[in-house]
Structure formats: C-alpha cells, structure tokens
Amino acid sequence: MSFEELLTLAFRAIIGNKLRSFLTTLGITIGVFAIIVLVSIGSGLQSYITNEISSLGSNVVFVIPGSSGGLGAVLSNKLTIQDSKNLERRLISTGKVTPEVRQVETLKYKNIKDKGAFIIGASSAYPQVIQTFKIAEGNFFSAGQESSGSNVVIIGQTVKTKFFNGGPALGKRIFLGNKLYTIIGVMGKLGSIAGIDEDNSAFISVESASAQYGITSIARIDVAANSPELIPIVIRQINETLLKRLTTDDFSIETADSLSSTISSITGMLSLALGGIAAISLLVGGIGVANIMLVSVTERTKEIGLRKALGAKRNDILKQFLIEAVMLSVTGGIVGIVLGMGVSIIIAIILVSTVTPWSVILAFGFSVAIGIIFGMAPAIRASKLSPIDALRYE
Amino acid sequence: MKTTDEIIRMTNITKVYTTGDVETIVLKDIDLVVKRGDFLGITGRSGSGKSTLMHIIGLLDTPTAGTYILNGTDVSKLDEDEQAFQRNKEIGFVFQQFNLLPKLSALENVILPAIYAGMKKTERIEKATKFLTMLGLSEHVNKRPNQMSGGQQQRVAIARALMNDPELILADEPTGNLDTKSGDDVMNTLKQLNKEGKTIVLITHEHDIALQAKKLIQLEDGKLVHTGKGGFSA
Numbered sequence: 287m288s289f290e291e292l293l294t295l296a297f298r299a300i301i302g303n304k305l306r307s308f309l310t311t312l313g314i315t316i317g318v319f320a321i322i323v324l325v326s327i328g329s330g331l332q333s334y335i336t337n338e339i340s341s342l343g344s345n346v347v348f349v350i351p352g353s354s355g356g357l358g359a360v361l362s363n364k365l366t367i368q369d370s371k372n373l374e375r376r377l378i379s380t381g382k383v384t385p386e387v388r389q390v391e392t393l394k395y396k397n398i399k400d401k402g403a404f405i406i407g408a409s410s411a412y413p414q415v416i417q418t419f420k421i422a423e424g425n426f427f428s429a430g431q432e433s434s435g436s437n438v439v440i441i442g443q444t445v446k447t448k449f450f451n452g453g454p455a456l457g458k459r460i461f462l463g464n465k466l467y468t469i470i471g472v473m474g475k476l477g478s479i480a481g482i483d484e485d486n487s488a489f490i491s492v493e494s495a496s497a498q499y500g501i502t503s504i505a506r507i508d509v510a511a512n513s514p515e516l517i518p519i520v521i522r523q524i525n526e527t528l529l530k531r532l533t534t535d536d537f538s539i540e541t542a543d544s545l546s547s548t549i550s551s552i553t554g555m556l557s558l559a560l561g562g563i564a565a566i567s568l569l570v571g572g573i574g575v576a577n578i579m580l581v582s583v584t585e586r587t588k589e590i591g592l593r594k595a596l597g598a599k600r601n602d603i604l605k606q607f608l609i610e611a612v613m614l615s616v617t618g619g620i621v622g623i624v625l626g627m628g629v630s631i632i633i634a635i636i637l638v639s640t641v642t643p644w645s646v647i648l649a650f651g652f653s654v655a656i657g658i659i660f661g662m663a664p665a666i667r668a669s670k671l672s673p674i675d676a677l678r679y680e
Numbered sequence: 681m682k683t684t685d686e687i688i689r690m691t692n693i694t695k696v697y698t699t700g701d702v703e704t705i706v707l708k709d710i711d712l713v714v715k716r717g718d719f720l721g722i723t724g725r726s727g728s729g730k731s732t733l734m735h736i737i738g739l740l741d742t743p744t745a746g747t748y749i750l751n752g753t754d755v756s757k758l759d760e761d762e763q764a765f766q767r768n769k770e771i772g773f774v775f776q777q778f779n780l781l782p783k784l785s786a787l788e789n790v791i792l793p794a795i796y797a798g799m800k801k802t803e804r805i806e807k808a809t810k811f812l813t814m815l816g817l818s819e820h821v822n823k824r825p826n827q828m829s830g831g832q833q834q835r836v837a838i839a840r841a842l843m844n845d846p847e848l849i850l851a852d853e854p855t856g857n858l859d860t861k862s863g864d865d866v867m868n869t870l871k872q873l874n875k876e877g878k879t880i881v882l883i884t885h886e887h888d889i890a891l892q893a894k895k896l897i898q899l900e901d902g903k904l905v906h907t908g909k910g911g912f913s914a
Contacts, residue, residue, distance in 0.1 A: 287795055287796065291795060298783070302783055588779075589781055592779045592781065593792070593796075594764060595738075595740060595767065595773055595779075596767075596768065596773070596792050596793045596796060596840070597764050597765070597767055597768025597769075597793050597796035597797060597844075598764060598796050599760075599761045599764045599765070599796075600760060600761055600764075601761075602796060673740050674735055674740045674741055677740075677775070677779065
C-alpha cells in the first residue's frame with residue numbers, strides 16, 4: 287500500500303467519526319497550546335528582564351540586601367540609608383551612588399485621587415546612575431533640595447495624564463498621602479514590566495521619604511562607576527565600607543552581568559517548569575489517543591479481518607492504524623501550535639511573551655512522537671488479529 | 681514443480697485444537713484433489729469440520745499435519761504474511777455475510793484486493809468497473825452497501841473475488857443470507873464463472889444448493905464420508 291493510500295485511508299477514518307476525532311485531537315491541542323503559551327511567557331519575561339538590565343549600562347553595580355540568592359533580605363533587611371550615605375562619601379572620586387526606597391501611596395490633586403502609585407525615594411544622583419531614566423520636563427531635585435528636605439516631586443507620565451490630562455503639571459502642588467509636594471519635573475516614558483505600569487510612579491528625595499514614612503532600611507543601593515574599568519575598585523570600596531558595620535550575609539553586590547545571568551537562570555527554570563507542567567497535559571492527551579485507537583481497533587475488528595482475508599499483511603494493518611493515530615495527534619498539534627502562537631502574540635501586547643522556535647518545533651515533534659508511541663500498542667494489537675477470529679467477530 | 685491441472689491437492693490434512701489438556705480433532709486425514717475447472721461442493725452438518733476445511737483451503741488457517749499444495753505451491757507451513765500473499769493472488773472469497781466495508785462504495789470495495797496486490801490506481805479502477813458492469817451493477821458503482829439489496833451486495837462481493845484474477849473462488853454459504861431468487865442469481869453467476877474457467881469450491885449445508893455443484897464431498901465428524909453426487913444425503 288502506498289503512503290498516499292494510507293493517508294487517504296486514515297483521513298477517511300478520522301472524518302468518518304468527526305466528534306470522536308475532534309475530542310481526541312482536543313487533548314493534544316490543549317497540551318501543545320499550553321506548552322507554547324507558557325514557554326513563550328517564560329522566555330518573553332526572560333528576554334525583557336535581560337534587556338532592561340543590560341540597558342542600565344555596563345558600569346552599574348547594585349547593592350542588594352541579603353546574601354546572594356538567599357532569602358535573608360525578605361526576613362531582615364539590614365541595609366540602611368546611612369550605609370548609602372557612607373558609600374557616597376567613600377566613592378566620591380570613583381562613582382555616583384543613590385539609594386532606592388519604595389512605598390505605595392495615594393496621590394491626590396484637587397478632587398482626583400489615585401491609590402496605587404509607587405513612591406520612590408532616591409538621591410539627587412539618581413539620573414546620573416540610572417541611565418535609562420530621563421527627564422521630559424523640568425528638573426530632577428538637586429543635592430541642595432535633597433539635603434534641605436524640600437517637598438519636591440518628579441512625576442511619571444501616567445500620573446501626569448491622570449491628574450493633569452495633558453495640561454501643565456510643573457509648579458502644581460499634589461498630595462502624596464497627607465503631605466503636599468511641588469512638582470518640579472516629569473519623567474520620560476518608562477513603559478511597563480509584566481503588567482506593572484512603571485509610569486504610575488513619583489520620585490522624591492530619600493530624606494523626604496524617610497521623614498514621611500519613617501523608612502530606614504532600603505530596597506537597593508544603585509552605584510554607577512565613573513567608567514567600566516573602575517568596577518573592581520568600586521566593588522572593593524563597597525565591601526570595605528559596608529563590612530565595617532555589616533557581615534557578608536547582610537548584602538550582596540551584583541553587576542548588570544551577574545544580575546542578568548542570575549535572573550536568566552531563574553526565568554529559565556520558570557520556563558522549564560511551566561513547559562513541564564504543560565507537557566503533562568500533552569501526555570494526558572496522548573493517553574486519550576491511545577484509548578480511542580484501542581476502541582477503534584475493537585470496533586473495526588471485522589474490517590481488519592476482512593482486509594487480512596483479502597491480502598493485507600501485518601504491516602499493512604499496522605501502518606493503517608499507526609498513521610491514523612499520528613494523523614490525529616499531529617492535527618491536534620498543528621491546531622495547538624496555531625492557537626498557541628496566536629495567543630502568545632496577543633499576550634505579548636498586554637504582558638510579555640516571545641514565541642520561541644524551539645518550543646514550536648518541540649511541540650510539533652512531541653505530537654508526532656505521541657502519535658507513534660501511543661498509536662503503536664493499538665496498531666500492533668490490530669495487526670496481530672487472526673483473520674478468522676476477526677471475521678467471526680460481531 | 682507446477683502441476684497444471686490440479687488447483688488443490690491435500691494429503692492427510694489433520695487439524696487439532698488444543699484447549700488446556702483437551703485435544704479436539706476437527707479434521708482427520710483429509711485427502712482432497714480439486715482440478716482446474718472443477719465446481720466442488722463441500723457439505724456437512726454444522727460441527728462437521730467444513731468451516732475449518734474451508735479456512736484451511738482459504739489459507740486463513742494452517743493444518744496441524746498433512747500437505748496442502750495450492751496451484752503448484754506447497755502452502756502447508758506458510759507464515760501469516762506469506763499466507764496473505766498467496767491468498768491475495770490465488771483465492772477469491774465470497775462470504776455468507778457479504779463482508780463489504782460499509783463506509784466504502786461498491787467500486788472501492790471491489791478494488792480492495794488490488795490495493796494489497798499493488799495494482800496501479802487507474803488500472804484497478806478500470807478493472808473493477810469492468811467486473812461490476814459484467815455483473816450488472818453498472819448503476820451501483822458509487823453506492824454504499826446499505827443502499828443495495830442483499831443480492832446486489834453479494835454480486836459486489838463476487839466482483840471483488842474476481843479482482844486479482846484468482847484461479848480459485850471460495851464461496852462460503854454464499855446464498856445463506858439471500859432470498860431464493862437472489863440465491864439463484866448468485867448460483868447462476870458462479871456457474872457462469874465456472875464455465876469461463878474458474879475453479880469453484882462451494883461450502884454449504886443446503887441440499888439443493890449443494891446439488892448444483894459438479895462434484896460433492898460430505899464431511900462428518902472431521903472425516904470425508906462421501907464423495908460424489910450419487911447417494912448424497914444432507
């Protein structure tokens with residue numbers, strides 16, 4: 287029997303039982319769909335974060351509370367504003383330093399209120415440290431405004447749109463919680479990470495933040511070396527300064543490179559875990575194919591007997607049922623790939639997701655393999671039927 | 681060596697089924713010769729072993745002992761695939777239940793043996809159409825089995841049996857599921873094919889059908905008890 291004839295035969299058998307074929311392929315479709323979408327989200331997240339970090343520049347060093355990769359920072363954060371100030375003095379000739387403290391706060395202007403804005407407390411050096419940060423209008427606060435504790439604020443694009451609706455914002459006074467701040471600058475657009483709008487934020491000086499919120503421990507200290515070559519020296523100076531008061535378990539130093547590789551390995555694991563969970567559903571789909579093929583072989587016992595009586599060899603019957611199983615699972619696979627890619631592209635608009643070629647190839651390969659693996663047992667069973675018994679079967 | 685005038689030569693064919701420790705002898709020392717152009721009827725009560733003999737003649741089963749030469753080839757000990765090959769080439773089957781595939785048209789059903797013989801598509805369609813026309817089914821070529829009468833279905837099955845030009849047509853109770861008139865039609869078709877040179881082996885338990893064969897053998901308890909038409913009793 288030619289391959290073309292086998293394909294026609296399989297196609298007719300599948301079409302001859304539309305609902306059953308649809309439900310069987312659905313299992314594979316869902317599995318493949320889940321693999322593609324979840325892996326796309328995982329790798330989209332990974333490339334987004336990696337890009338974000340590398341856009342910070344190669345001369346940036348972050349001091350993060352807790353030991354590297356540990357959970358210390360969550361349990362007790364020992365990094366304080368004073369540590370940041372000590373670093374500023376120590377690195378006066380080698381780099382710029384800014385702390386970052388964060389607080390969620392309600393903003394209010396006239397009768398407009400917004401509850402979920404991020405307040406970030408930083409030093410006046412922040413725009414020089416974080417190079418992706420741009421000022422669209424006005425200015426960042428100066429060192430003088432910082433040390434005097436002036437209540438001045440730089441707002442994000444979302445905040446500006448929400449409260450001033452395109453009108454001028456500079457010089458207006460806005461409530462951050464219960465305190466009035468004067469808007470002296472508007473940030474350039476930052477975009478959003480994983481659905482969190484980075485533009486719904488406002489920068490105030492770390493002095494104001496600690497005065498208003500009583501914050502002493504900080505989320506991060508960002509350091510920019512004056513040149514990439516100075517990074518080893520900067521790291522040594524940070525260690526010397528901080529170890530006077532803290533132990534090595536209390537903080538860790540990450541460069542853009544080390545940070546992105548750490549995050550890459552985390553998101554890589556995430557992708558793998560998501561893909562693995564999705565693969566389980568594909569496995570279940572494969573069992574569905576095996577199940578329905580077994581039913582189909584039993585139902586068509588008489589057909590098998592007749593075909594054998596008319597001259598079909600074992601191999602002809604084996605191929606007939608195997609190709610039918612593969613066709614079922616590959617059809618499911620292709621539908622799953624198309625849907626998965628479609629949904630991944632839609633997700634990419636709202637969140638982040640990148641359709642990776644390897645997940646598509648893998649998903650397709652999986653669906654072929656599942657057809658073969660789970661189709662094999664029923665096909666062998668069919669090919670071994672004795673023609674007499676099969677013809678007698680009612 | 682190919683003997684030209686013998687289609688079937690069976691010597692001491694015995695079939696024993698073993699279930700657990702119990703051995704049941706279904707056929708015992710059957711000797712049978714069918715010559716080219718013969719029309720042989722095999723008859724016997726149910727349980728007489730005629731179905732088993734038919735399965736062995738049709739290469740659907742293998743004998744426990746004995747020799748079976750089919751059209752010059754020793755087929756006593758073939759494996760399943762070799763049996764399938766010989767069956768496909770040498771034997772055309774006509775069954776009591778017609779055994780047409782319900783989802784295929786008459787034409788597609790007739791074509792089946794040719795597919796397994798590897799015949800080219802255009803050739804087999806042409807040939808199948810020719811046989812269907814010859815059997816008066818030219819208007820039913822694209823009909824499914826359930827759109828045809830029993831007699832028409834059995835004629836489709838006969839066309840299928842002819843598809844690979846076998847020497848031997850093996851008809852197992854071909855009239856068993858038909859009314860008298862359709863049954864007569866089928867018998868006349870078989871006789872006509874026999875006149876044209878096909879060798880026919882007909883298995884039946886019906887007296888009047890059996891008597892239409894040129895030669896007759898009767899089986900009882902797995903043994904050949906009677907050869908020839910004279911004194912035959914059903």
